[in-house]
Amino acid sequence: MSDQDAPMIKMESSTRFEAIIRSANIQSRFISIGRSIIAVTQLIFILSVSQEIRFAEVGPQPFGPRCQSWSQAGLYCVVGNENLGLADVMIAFGLILVIIGFYPRWTGFLHLYITYTISIAVTLPDGGESVALIFVGLLAVVSLSDNRRNCYLANLDMDRIPAPLEGISRTAIIFGRVLLCFLYAGAALIKLGVADWNSETALYHATNNTTFGDWYQLLETSGTSEHGWLSAVATWTPVVLAFLISINAIGTANMRRFAFTLVVVLHGGNFLSTGLASFDLIMIGCFLSVITPPNRYTHVSILSTSTDSAALDNFVAVKADIRPNPFISLFGFHQAFTRPVVCCGGVATQGRWGGDLALVKIGEPIVVRMRYKLTNKLLGHSTEVLVHDESDRIRARLGPLNGSPFKVEVISDGRPDPG
Structure with a gap:
């Protein structure tokens, strides 16, 4: 019996709770980038907004x-009113670090x-300070596991992190996602209770309010607010986006990526x-820091196996770069609904589109297929290829249709081996 015809015997490798915790990838560079976005925003605030304001x-x-x-x-309170400039310099230096x-x-x-100092000292906050204080606190907890000299120049060594600290x-990252879920859901629900929002006149009042930005003034001068359907779209789009963000913030890696796009x-x-x-940059930074997609x-x-688990000792994990058709990939269909599967020696390894590890046996035929997330049926087919060394990499590309064959090759020492 070939791997393509082997029965699917699903293996439960972990509980759902463990999968949720494992989704909080503390190795993700998004944590550092999100924290830097928050810090850059605070630095711009300190340097560009006068003390008088x-x-x-x-x-x-x-x-x-x-x-x-x-x-x-807070630092501003410690140094006093006469040394506010010195406090600004110290805060700016800390933010640069x-x-x-x-x-x-x-x-x-x-x-x-620093975030605590800014949040509690500013007399005219814009709303971002409170959120920043919470999430920077969570990121400080996450940073306890980061013993690198520089978070951009080296990868985090998970073997050196104590299990309780990890x-x-x-848990701090998961809590951040749940908090964002409630924040955006609450923001959407609050708008539903505002009379101007329900009557779709919120846009009209905003365009006639000089405290809002130039975009609303442009809408007013262009007569956009006079068109009922445009006002309805402009009024309800933020509500819909907030609800979608709330739902996807606690979902899978692809859902969290989608939610971040909506946040932007x-x-x-x-x-x-x-x-x-x-405010907007801080919210983007906070969200980016907790979506943590897997590396x-x-x-x-392991999706299925028709062999004894002990026989897996004869398998090696190799890199598998499997992607859908470039045109179809633009729409995100396969990323949302399907998973690539590598079959070798009676073992089916499920991965993610774009790059993951697959279990293969040296010298055994390998085929690449795919499946829909809610089914166990394998679809598609490919030619058989062989892996000769665990440093080899499998490269596969799906054709334009779901039933199209995968084009598979094994790359070894920079040279493709079509098998």
């Missing part, structure tokens, strides 16, 4: 940072203190409409 006199609050109760430990990725285990908590870091669209539009650049070529997922 940041510490403006509001009601009974005189000019200067807010220094009541628990906020007195965060941005360049210097010793993330320690600068993570430095970033937390679990805490992963939503907050890009919000920046054009309101001009609140710092390529780091995971083996």
Whole structure:
């Protein structure tokens, strides 16, 4: 019986809870990039917004940072009103250390203190400070597992991280996703309770409010708000996007990537409409830091086997770069609904489109197929190829149709071997 005709015997390799925790990939570069986006936004805020605006006199609050109760430990409160410039310099230097990725285990908590200082001291916040404080706190917990000198110049060595510390870091990322789910769902639900939103007049009031950004003024001068269907689209699009973000934020890796795309669209539009650049950049940075898609070529997922589990000792994990047709890939169909499968010696290894590990036996015929996520039936076919060394890499490309054959080759020492 060939691998293409072998019965599918699904193997449960882990519980769903373990899979959720494992999805929090603390090796992801997105964590460092998201944290840097937050830090860059804060640095721009410190350098571009004058102290007169940041510490403006509001009601009974005189000019200067807010220094009541628990906020007195902030740097601005420690140095006093006469040394606010010195505090700005120290904060800017600390943010630069965060941005360049210097010793993330320690600068993570430095970033937390800086964020705390900014969040509690500014008298005219724009809403992003509170969210930043929460997520920078979560990222500080995640950074406990990061013992690198620079988070951009080396990969995180998982073998050197104590299991409890790794679990805490992963849990912090999961908590961040759940929190974002509630934040965006809450934002959408609140809008549903606003009369102007339900009557679709929110856009009209915004275009006639000079406190909003140039984009709303452009809509007003162009007469867009006079068209009912355009006003409806502009009014309800943010609500729909927020709901979609909320749902996808706690989904699979592809769902989280999709949610991040929606976050960029939503907050890009919000920046054009309101001009609140710092709030929107902080939200983008917070979301990016917790989507943590899995790294390529780091995971083996056994879909089925017709052999004894002990026989798997004779298999080796090789890199499998399997992709759908480039044109079809633009629409994300296969990434959303299917998975590539590598069959060899009675073992079927399921991977992700783009690059993953596959279990193969040296010298045994290999075929590449695919399946829909909710079914066990293998589809497609390919010519048989052979792997001669565990350093070899399988490269496969699917044709334009689901029933098209995979074009497969084995790349060894830079030279393809079509098998």
